Amino acid sequence: MAERSRGRDALLLLPAIPAVALLATPWLPFVDTAKLWLGLPSMMVWPSIWVFLIVPALAAVEWGRTRHLDAERAEPDAGRGGRSGPGGLGGPAGPNGAEEAGA
Template sequence: MSPSDSGAPKPDTPTSVIRVTGRIATPGRVVLACIPILLILATPFLPFAITPTLWFGVPAVLVWMAFTVILTVVLLNVIDLGIRRQVSEHAEADAFDGGEHA
């Protein structure tokens, strides 16, 4: 029985394909990844972090940090989606061109 017949999910695209597709760390992706970092670094300077403020019955800083963690996960998923789209477009173009790399 071959691995493709076992019902196991296919592995992700190998990194060798990513190397051929072009730049992964584009300026837009880097800016998206830096947004949560900047928000976390700005936390001590925000007014609600200095004063004892409650949001939803929880200290505001804890709610803010939970928000930045969720934002980090969402933005990294958006970046990953863009990378996967780039790899799949390259794979489609490669199949159309006959599999030859320039």
């Protein structure tokens, strides 16, 4: 269990890398120059790269956050044969979500 929480904690720190890179942009000497990178100002390319990299970092955090919840939800339903409740296959709930009297 402790190993899982350490892995989740590491995932939570993952978006900090692009965030620090974005915040440090004006003070990085190789970015704050008059040179062009790929025909664009370096001050435009550097943040663009990190903005594109922050999306998978946030996706990894979301995946790590919900991965264990999905596993816990799947275990109790395994014995029932499917979802329960309105629209589900295995529950006694009626159309308004309450249990039916005859069930």
